[in-house]
Amino acid sequence: MAGKQHLKKLAEKSQGSAARLLDRLPKMVQESIVRSLNYPYDYPELDSFVKCLMAIQLKQGRTGLVGDDIPQSRIEFDHNMRLLQAKPTKIAQVEDIHLPLQSGMTPARHYHPAPKKKLPLIIFYHGGGFLIGSLDTHDEYCRLLAKHAHAQVLSVDYPLAPEHHPSHMVQVCEDALAWSHQHAKQLGILKKRIAVAGDSAGGNLATVVAQRSRDKVYAPQAQLLIYPALDFKSRHPSYYSYKDGLVLTDDDIQRVTYHYAERHQVDLEDPLISPIYGNLKNLPSTYLITAKHDVLHDEGKIYAHQLRQHGVKLHYDNYEEQTHGFINLTVISKRAKKQVIEMSKKFRKFWDKHS
Template sequence: MTLDPQAKALLDAFAAMPAVDFSGVDAPQYRAMMNGPSMFAPGDAVARIENRSIPGPGGPLNIRLYRDEIGTTLPITVFFHGGGFVIGSLDSHDNICRCLAKRARTLVVSVDYRLAPETRFPGAVKDACAALAWVHRNARDIGGDSSRIAVAGDSAGGNLAAVAAQHWRDHGPALRHQLLLYPITDWRADTESYRNFAKGYFLTWDMMNWFTRQYLPDAKSADDLRASPLRSRDLSGLAAATVITAEYDPLRDEGEAYARAMRSAGVAVELHRWPGQIHGFASMLGVLDAADQALGTAAGALREAFAAETVAV
């Protein structure tokens, strides 16, 4: 294993910054720390970006629509951002959504689900499933094709995408694809990658423990399939999936375990472990060449999943 030189330079820059004391910081403080100007590239230019508000289980939910083709009925990708269920926003993952919209020729609907600890599990799950249902019902009104919907997300958002796909298998029409970028799939956190990369690789053991305390109301919640989708005993019938993991990521092993479990259940899965990379790397455009490459792979998987049917304008 060799850490990518660009990733190492970024980690060195992070190490030179003041460390966060996760034993004492609260969620508003941490969000304020993370709200500075982004050091990463803004992503691809697209033809139209639109903010909307839709009904949600706990009140209105903000969504953001991205499209690069006007006057065309597009397949839809419902995207859930990462951030440990505590941080992250429509803005923090704007660059990923732009790139997917442009490169996959899809209408991307990014969902601003409620965050913890103000809203603990399963609030985010309920928001994700409600947003997916709204998109399906209103696809025509937003210029999308209700027969070609995929879910996507990174980290915590990958967890929500996986959980929403399990829910949709049982309660909704078939999805076309799941795009899971280094997803959280099991809150047990008892893996070799957690032990090997617990400190010094951007996402740390201390950070994940803090996220866990904010998101899960109690220890038994980790056993709930809506929190830990890897624990499902039946993964058959799920939409085909693309799973992207990072070699130096504590979440690597659980993401790959979920890919293997889906394959064992008969689901078509493409698994890509990105060599030398760290958690969150797909967001790090302009700093890591691998980010651009991974988003190209992700967009290609979505294009292929949507290509089985062409919708007339």
Template sequence: MSRATSIDLSVLDRAQRGLFKTLGLVPAAVLGVGARVTEVNSDGERLAPEMALVGLATARVPGKALTGPAPEIARRNLDATAVSLAQEFPPFAVEEDLTFDGPGGPVGATRYRAAEGVPKGLILFFHGGGFVVGSRASHDSAVRSLAIESGADVLSIDYRLAPEHRFPAAVDDCLAAWRFAVEQAPGWGIDPAWIVVAGDSAGGNLATVVASETRGEPVVPRFQLLIYPVTDMTGGTASRAEFADGHFLTRADLDYFTEHYLNSPADAADPKASPLLADDLRGLPPAYVVVAGFDPLRDEGIAYAEAMRSAGVPVTLERAGALIHGFLNMALISPDARAYLARMGAAVADALD
């Protein structure tokens, strides 16, 4: 059992988890009835009712917003909410906490293997959270799902967070994590050539930056799984305006994360912060890019997929039209989120076959 991913829930959080588990039992057919009256976006997609409830709770319930006046409080709140939303899984064959040397000191990681036997490969996973919040604990349920659905081991990384450690500290830690994974993979029974880089939101940004920065090295990532990634920190897309409020991730949150992560506005033009602004995307590994229909980051995820495709990179773009940012961690209450997680795992499995 991983100590690093174990969170003790308060009485209130345990009660909240009970409500989430009850919501998770609502049949998809009933949710479909609710979907007849939810919001429709400018592209004609209708918001899933459980996603509408998440957006409402985030806006109205104290402690459920992504950001707050103190990053350490926001981190605790997100971890507790994520654990309250975690699915339940059978025991894993391997679940071990590790550390390795990063440029700023020891970096924590947890390795998962769902079942006994030889894994298909390794997913090197970087969690989301705007470079400010999020952890191995907040994404424990999501990476377990990916391990089960893909048949691969997962190595989940706790890179340094801002504002204590600003750009490019997270990039540097994730590059160190890549080198650690390449070095350790043979001892885990995995060929280093079969490592996938993956992440959601800020973690998707870090995954593709690692893929870009390692081009030309003796070992490079086999595949990229980019889940609603941050790709352009200069902002300005239509989706950032359309979904500025009421859909979990808000414009205020994005401003907060950007201000806490970057040293100055000029950093936003650096391709290691905004990979969409890179001059050359040729030679990147094949990619599976997932965007959500009601997400302020939707358009930049689509733009990055199209930019890679134009550069000759094989790309699959998956559009989860009824969902919001963060749905990776909402599979307990959302049949659609569970379905998309299964498709992500299948895409990784196909890449490793």
């Protein structure tokens, strides 16, 4: 009991420090904490540290990512990510800029690990269910990606739903790609090598942009899709297996579907929001990541299979012990950080091989 009280006080004082302390505990101790908190879900293969985080969150009466109040959910997500922050990964040059796009002035953040060298560029679209998330919530991930993929990263602060229609959001993301291609010389992009990337909703936007731009001069050479949302219409077995007690819940999916698609009267099969139903021919080389304990796992695996069938060069990895959102845990989880570093290095090797 005293241990639980101590953990609670630590969490209240400094969530980041408490979480890092929790991460260092042996697996047996982590599992005992999960049991003491009466975590009601049985996920034996889930990383025991993540299981602790989920159990603590549930005990505090918090579930999922997005609540009924969307503006408040944005504030809370940004606030919670700030609470977890540690010393950011050092990158030689990090600059906040505004992209003068045809669709409007759009904030972005440019990361360059070696400003005097020409390097490829990865355009990154953050996750957050199309409703939440920002340049700041994914800053540390972008730093790790820039460092370990040894590439420039341009993180795009695209407009969010429900205030904006999916077609406008996608257009901004595509315009950022076109702008980068047009400014390849000024940005010092090596051989005009540009990839698109994103996690969750951002992975959706990345592959929608790749589909829409395939025949254009600024088409990306590669795409990095991290547990992407790909299919608003169908519900696969992983949806029912992992819809409760984890980062992304059934309630989250229902809210996102309503605010991103139904409110704007977009058909759930429209490739604008469900790229799994789009034209998959002649897409760029694709590095696709899924997490096993994720409602979106199966649609990612199916998309990987479909891309292979259409002759797309593909690398597919599934992180068995992880859940949705693990790239945002690198500041508190040694395992998540190691995996992000690993996937960043492997993506660059894959891209080099297939460019």
